[in-house]
Amino acid sequence: MPLGIVLRRTPGVTRWAKYAWRAVAVLPGVSDGDWRVLRQEGDAVEYLAGSLTLELHGAETEAYVHGLGAEVPSVFVVMRDEGLGESPLDMVLVTASPYEAQDYSDSGEEIVEKVPMPPGLLAWVREFVETYHKEEVFVKRRRDKTRIDAREDGIGDPRIGTAADVYASPSLKKRRLQ
Secondary structure, eight states: OEEEEEEEEEEOSSSSOSEEEEEEEEEETOOOOSSEEEEEETTEEEEEEEEEEOOOOGGGHHHHHHHHTSSSOEEEEEEEOOOOSSOSSEEEEEESOHHHHHHHHHHSSSEEEEEEOOHHHHHHHHHHHHHHOOOOOOOOOOOOSOOSSSOOTTOSOTTOOSGGGTTSOHHHHHHHHO
């Protein structure tokens, strides 16, 4: 599903950052938009920064269930601050998987923003999960009944006769015997 990404630019609070950027909304079904101004309130400006495709995969339904169970179900917008060209941020990905978003935020290279899902998108993701999600049954692994602590095979050097001689080297022991 194509999603239009709405970014808000506000003045920076430090002298090192001229602007602060935040993803504030997604617009389902919007497939175009190249840094078009949507709204301006004083110094704050909202842009339709671009469009990304939200793809859902059957193998990631567990992550979608986790995301839908959150207090505010959200999608995650992954951006990269390249500082090249006309656009200040490059749109990389939009995902409904909190696990995938965590992977991107762990690297520290990308900016990951959490955006609440609009009701139509929420219904679409929920329908996908209901159709494709299969709950996996937890199977506890059982241990073997064999006692592995009773054997002492392979412990220590077989040339050492007693426990008192543990720190004695076999070559020194041979000299004493001769």
